[in-house]
Amino acid sequence: MRTFQQVNPLRTYLRTIRQEGKTIGFVPTMGALHEGHLHLARRAKGDCDIVVMSIFVNPTQFGPNEDFEAYPRDLNRDLALASHANVDAIFSPDLEEIYPTGNETIVDVPNLGCLLEGAARPTHFRGVATVVTKLLNIIQPDNAYFGQKDYQQLLVIERLTRDLHLTAKILSVPTVREPDGLALSSRNVYLTSEERKAATVLSRCLQHAQERVTAGATDPQILSQEILAMLAGEPLANVDYAVLVNPDTLEPVTSLAGGITLLALAVRFGKTRLIDNALLVPEGVALPKNRVGRGA
Amino acid sequence: MRTFQQVNPLRTYLRTIRQEGKTIGFVPTMGALHEGHLHLARRAKGDCDIVVMSIFVNPTQFGPNEDFEAYPRDLNRDLALASHANVDAIFSPDLEEIYPTGNETIVDVPNLGCLLEGAARPTHFRGVATVVTKLLNIIQPDNAYFGQKDYQQLLVIERLTRDLHLTAKILSVPTVREPDGLALSSRNVYLTSEERKAATVLSRCLQHAQERVTAGATDPQILSQEILAMLAGEPLANVDYAVLVNPDTLEPVTSLAGGITLLALAVRFGKTRLIDNALLVPEGVALPKNRVGRGA
Numbered sequence: 001m002r003t004f005q006q007v008n009p010l011r012t013y014l015r016t017i018r019q020e021g022k023t024i025g026f027v028p029t030m031g032a033l034h035e036g037h038l039h040l041a042r043r044a045k046g047d048c049d050i051v052v053m054s055i056f057v058n059p060t061q062f063g064p065n066e067d068f069e070a071y072p073r074d075l076n077r078d079l080a081l082a083s084h085a086n087v088d089a090i091f092s093p094d095l096e097e098i099y100p101t102g103n104e105t106i107v108d109v110p111n112l113g114c115l116l117e118g119a120a121r122p123t124h125f126r127g128v129a130t131v132v133t134k135l136l137n138i139i140q141p142d143n144a145y146f147g148q149k150d151y152q153q154l155l156v157i158e159r160l161t162r163d164l165h166l167t168a169k170i171l172s173v174p175t176v177r178e179p180d181g182l183a184l185s186s187r188n189v190y191l192t193s194e195e196r197k198a199a200t201v202l203s204r205c206l207q208h209a210q211e212r213v214t215a216g217a218t219d220p221q222i223l224s225q226e227i228l229a230m231l232a233g234e235p236l237a238n239v240d241y242a243v244l245v246n247p248d249t250l251e252p253v254t255s256l257a258g259g260i261t262l263l264a265l266a267v268r269f270g271k272t273r274l275i276d277n278a279l280l281v282p283e284g285v286a287l288p289k290n291r292v293g294r295g296a
Numbered sequence: 297m298r299t300f301q302q303v304n305p306l307r308t309y310l311r312t313i314r315q316e317g318k319t320i321g322f323v324p325t326m327g328a329l330h331e332g333h334l335h336l337a338r339r340a341k342g343d344c345d346i347v348v349m350s351i352f353v354n355p356t357q358f359g360p361n362e363d364f365e366a367y368p369r370d371l372n373r374d375l376a377l378a379s380h381a382n383v384d385a386i387f388s389p390d391l392e393e394i395y396p397t398g399n400e401t402i403v404d405v406p407n408l409g410c411l412l413e414g415a416a417r418p419t420h421f422r423g424v425a426t427v428v429t430k431l432l433n434i435i436q437p438d439n440a441y442f443g444q445k446d447y448q449q450l451l452v453i454e455r456l457t458r459d460l461h462l463t464a465k466i467l468s469v470p471t472v473r474e475p476d477g478l479a480l481s482s483r484n485v486y487l488t489s490e491e492r493k494a495a496t497v498l499s500r501c502l503q504h505a506q507e508r509v510t511a512g513a514t515d516p517q518i519l520s521q522e523i524l525a526m527l528a529g530e531p532l533a534n535v536d537y538a539v540l541v542n543p544d545t546l547e548p549v550t551s552l553a554g555g556i557t558l559l560a561l562a563v564r565f566g567k568t569r570l571i572d573n574a575l576l577v578p579e580g581v582a583l584p585k586n587r588v589g590r591g592a
Contacts, residue, residue, distance in 0.1 A: 007461060105405050105425070105459035112400065129401070137433075137461040163401035165303060165433040 001082065002089040007138050010091050014052070014139065022049035026141035026168070028132060031055040031092075032072040032186035033081045036176040040145040041085040043173050047143055053082050054135055055092040060103055061127030072189055091139070098134055107133045107164070109156045115250045116264055117152050117275065120240055125156050132157050136166050144168045148292060149175040149183050151262065151277045152250065174292040175276070177203065183276045195269035198236035202265050205230050205242070206278035206294050209263045213280040218257040220244040231267060240266035240273065247279055247291075257282055297378065298385040303434050306387050310348070310435065318345035322437035322464070324428060327351040327388075328368040328482035329377045332472040336441040337381040339469050343439055349378050350431055351388040356399055357423030368485055387435070394430055403429045403460070405452045411546045412560055413448050413571065416536055421452050428453050432462050440464045444588060445471040445479050447558065447573045448546065470588040471572070473499065479572045491565040494532035498561050501526050501538070502574035502590050505559045509576040514553040516540040527563060536562035536569065543575055543587075553578055 004010040017024060025044030029037050037053075044051045055078055062068035075092060082090055106126055112118075113125030136144060146154045158170045176184045181203025182196070191199060205227045217223055224244055231237050244253055247262040264277045278294040281287055300306040313320060321340030325333050333349075340347045351374055358364035371388060378386055402422055408414075409421030432440060442450045454466045472480045477499030478492070487495060501523045513519055520540055527533050540549050543558040557576045562569060574590040577583055 099459070101455060101459055104407055105403065105456040107401065107403050107460070109401050134459070134461050137463070159397060160401040163395070163397055163430070164403070165430050167433075 001079070001087055003079065004089060004091050005093055005097065007093070007097055010052075010089070010138065013089065017050050023143075024048055024139065024141040025051045026135070026139050026144040027051060027053045027087070028135050028144065028146075029053060029055055029078075030057045030071065030186065031075065031078045032189075033078045034176075034184045034186060034188075036147050036149065036184040038081060038085040039176050040147060040173050041082065041087050043171070044143065044145050045086050047171075048141075050088045051086065052089045052091060052139055052141065053087045054139075055082075055090060056098060056131070056135075058098075058127060058131040059095070060099075060130060061124050063121050063123060066121070067187075067190075072186055091135075098131065103130070106130050107160060109159050109163075112152070112156050112159055112250060115152070116241060116243065116245075117266065120266065125153070128153055129156055129160050133160060133164065133166070136161070136168050141168050143171050145171050145173055147175060148172045149185070149276065151247075151264065155248070155250070172290050175294070181207070183274075185274060187272055187274065190272040191269060195236055195272065198234050199267075199269050199274055201231060201234040201237055202267060202274060202276040203294075205265060206263060206276060209244075209280055210278060210293060213256050213261070213282055216283070218255050220253050220256055220261070223256065227263070227265075231265075236269050238268040240268060242267070244280075256280065258285070260285060260287065297375070297383055299375070300385060300387050301389055301393065303389070303393055306348075306385070306434065309385065313346050319438040320344055320435065321347045322431070322435050322440040323347065323349045323383070324431050324440065324442075325349060325351055325374075326353045326367065326482065327371065327374045328485075329374045330472075330480045330482060330484075332443050332445065332480040334377060334381040335472050336443060336469050337378065337383050339467070340439065340441050341382050343467075344437075346384045347382065348385045348387060348435055348437065349383045350435070351378075351386060352394060352427070352431075354394075354423060354427040355391065356395075356426060357420050359417050359419060362417070363483075363486075368482055387431075394427065399426070402426050403456060405455050405459075408448070408452050408455060408546060411448070412537060412539065412541075413562065416562065421449070424449055425452055425456050429456060429460065429462070432457070432464050437464050439467050441467050441469055443471060444468045445481070445572065447543075447560065451544070451546070468586050471590070477503070479570075481570060483568055483570065486568040487565060491532055491568065494530050495563075495565050495570055497527060497530040497533055498563060498570060498572040499590075501561060502559060502572060505540075505576055506574060506590060509552050509557070509578055512579070514551050516549050516552055516557070519552065523559070523561075527561075532565050534564040536564060538563075540576075552576065554581070556581060556583065 025048030027040045107129040108126040154172050180200050227242050231239050242265050244261050261280045266275045321344030323336045403425040404422040450468050476496050523538050527535050538561050541558050560573045562571045
């Protein structure tokens, strides 16, 4: 596995790869790798000749009171895991390599980016959109892989890629879960054992919602109340949002019938804020290619 | 000369060009071509194997009360002029081709973009930065050429190209002037013959400023007063700004000695707003490569 800290040597390496007619898959991460990231890498390796993974804790997507400083960092562990997943090259740049003149140029998708996560974290998606645009320009991959767990992030990146005419194909990969349903997240390490147990309520809400929609439920208000009641039944859970929205626009839906609805959850357990989501699919409706309902 | 209205056929054409090992020069324009644009095209042709010119009147860089609707458009005339200047390919897309989902994704350089022109036209550079990012991603040229007349635009584009890690090299080309000194602009056609005559005061101000700096003037306040007095002496001129600023940051300078100062002018003649600028160079100071003082 090759490792690069700087843009120019990485570009030289990738130019050679391209001249050999090989395809490049890209997996952006902030490190603290877990099975979800490795799942992205294996999917990329299945599709492409060469897999490049970036490891960069991007400061501009953290708010002033968020966990940028505390975010888990262990490069040697990440390198070992990436190598084991057959990643071909790691790009772990310094701040100055990605933000050469500071944070002067920004990329933003303000309408999509101000909803849900954006309402709680107003500069988050601007930071995500900016760093992903930079990384896609540096690496110019054929495909780039993003987890469906960060659904809104995926939507923002699909939108900016299309709008800015970037050439990469954006592919989404199902959320990877623990046996008890908890979605994998680098932030799960913050949970106490009691919070860890309480956090399974997220996945139970998603499962309940899918069962109700499969059984023919059509009223988003009733389902929303059921979900809020389930969350209220868990004393350690503090709800940021639990909403049923259109999966393309993130606007609230008026019916669960006839189309797919996104159930998006953001819930705090102690100091740790977790998100999860599922696409709720009525009987007889097909999921769009490149999306799954709740994740494996 | 090839002409393209759509991204995909243009990209197919450019892929072939690249596979032949040829270099690509890009000249973005809003049409209404004049000798300044053709100068850019000839410079590009001197440097590169193939020259692509875009002709696209970009709505997002016009303010709500500006001249988007009235902006001069004559594609057939532009095609004839471009062909005569040995442009190899024209890209004249529809709005939907450049803004496929509306104006959802924006690129902005807010600190540089809010000064001077940005103070008078608050969304202007966001529109410029967004469309130029799209065009550079579509065409992926080796070099892209911009006129030094739109100095702040040039600075914004240099900044975003570096920050977003775009691969194009940004080259600036001197302002082209009429024999009496008036900088060429597509908006000059709006001027009445009296306004046209009055507008030569801009170039006279630039020339005066350079003479004073060459002669050893060091106080920006004194020079600024002299320039405002020259502009006040022209009854048809209404000054938006006339400032002496650092050519990299656009912040006001405290001395004209020891380094290069940008004199930037924005003046209305009737309903027509013209801009012009010069880099003022003290004796013994060298201009940076890729910049000229006042333009040919």
